[in-house]
Amino acid sequence: ILNVEQSPQSLHVQEGDSTNFTCSFPSSNFYALHWYRWETAKSPEALFVMTLNGDEKKKGRISATLNTKEGYSYLYIKGSQPEDSATYLCASENTNAGKSTFGDGTTLTVKP
Amino acid sequence: DTAVSQTPKYLVTQMGNDKSIKCEQNLGHDTMYWYKQDSKKFLKIMFSYNNKELIINETVPNRFSPKSPDKAHLNLHINSLELGDSAVYFCASSQDGGSYEQYFGPGTRLTVT
Numbered sequence: 001i002l003n004v005e006q007s008p009q010s011l012h013v014q015e016g017d018s019t020n021f022t023c024s025f026p027s028s029n030f031y032a033l034h035w036y037r038w039e040t041a042k043s044p045e046a047l048f049v050m051t052l053n054g055d056e057k058k059k060g061r062i063s064a065t066l067n068t069k070e071g072y073s074y075l076y077i078k079g080s081q082p083e084d085s086a087t088y089l090c091a092s093e094n095t096n097a098g099k100s101t102f103g104d105g106t107t108l109t110v111k112p
Numbered sequence: 113d114t115a116v117s118q119t120p121k122y123l124v125t126q127m128g129n130d131k132s133i134k135c136e137q138n139l140g141h142d143t144m145y146w147y148k149q150d151s152k153k154f155l156k157i158m159f160s161y162n163n164k165e166l167i168i169n170e171t172v173p174n175r176f177s178p179k180s181p182d183k184a185h186l187n188l189h190i191n192s193l194e195l196g197d198s199a200v201y202f203c204a205s206s207q208d209g210g211s212y213e214q215y216f217g218p219g220t221r222l223t224v225t
Contacts, residue, residue, distance in 0.1 A: 032211035043202060043216035044155070051211050089155070096210035098143055099168050102155040 004092050006103035013080050014111055020076045021106040023090030027071035031096055035064050035075055036089040038105065044089060047075075080110040115139050116217040118203050124223045125193055132189045133220045135203030143167070143209050144186035146178060149200040149219070161186055162209055190222075198224045 004025045013019050025033065032051045036044040048057040053068040061078045077084055087107045091100035116137045125131050137144060145160040145168075160168040161180040175191045190197060200219045206212040 034214070043218050044214075046213035046215065049211055049213050091155075093210050097167050098145065098160055098162075098206055098209040098212070098214070099157055100214070101157075104152070104154055 004090060004101050004103040006088075006090055006106050008106060009104070010107040010109070012109045012111065015080060015082060017080050017110075018076070018078045019080055019108065020074050021088065021108075023073045023075070023092075023103055025071050025073075025090070025092035025101075026094070027068055029094040030068045030071070031093040033066055033068075033073050034089075034091040034093070034100060035073070036091065038087045038089055040086075047088075075106075077108070080108070082110045082112050084108060085110045116203060116205055116215050118201075118217040118220050120220060121218060122221050122223075124225065126225055127193055127195060129193050130189070130191045131193060131222070132187055133201055133203075133222070134185070134187045135217055136185050137203075137205040137215070137217075138184065139205055139207075139215060141205040141207050141215075142183055143206045143212075144180065144183070145204040145206075145214065146186065146188050147202040147204065147216075149202060151199070155202070159186075159188075160209075167209065193222075193224045195224050198222055 035047040038044045050066040055066040063076045087105040089105045091102045143162045146158040159178045164180045177189045180186045203217040204214040206214045
């Protein structure tokens with residue numbers, strides 16, 4: 001059974017601050033790591049899928065890194081904006097069947 | 113057009129009833145999933161189908177039965193509903209099984225009274 005953990009559970013920052021949070025996952029039999037953005041009353045939206053150790057992905061002000069050997073991924077947001085407020089989920093796969101185990105998310109609140 | 117759609121969006125029903133939730137994707141994906149968001153807001157996978165074939169079947173009561181008439185549809189039928197079945201159920205699809213982005217539907221909020 002995979003145990004995916006995210007920290008911190010919640011985060012409050014000021015507009016313009018840069019921030020980052022962590023997803024840790026079992027490194028054995030790793031297949032893929034997903035990051036999602038989940039706004040209140042909406043459904044999760046895919047941000048990144050990463051598979052290779054050392055992968056770095058970027059989308060606008062958001063970027064992510066992956067370390068499969070030690071089992072962690074970081075999500076970075078540069079210059080946070082109020083519209084970045086959401087819960088950020090990571091999910092790890094250990095097979096190619098698409099079976100994702102989700103962390104419980106980091107809830108980010110960006111104050112204007 | 114909505115990529116992944118679910119109906120109904122809200123479902124309120126009594127214990128013991130049988131109900132279905134429908135999911136359709138127009139993305140041409142081969143794989144579809146059902147997730148349950150539990151009371152602690154965690155997302156847990158229930159089932160996945162690849163091209164109408166059951167691939168993932170987690171430890172879910174057999175009152176829950178998925179049906180995939182074609183690869184664009186994955187419906188979830190629930191028999192003898194119980195109070196503990198109250199949750200938000202999300203459908204998702206991806207191009208193929210692993211390492212592909214999953215696209216989520218809007219969710220169906222099921223309330224069992």
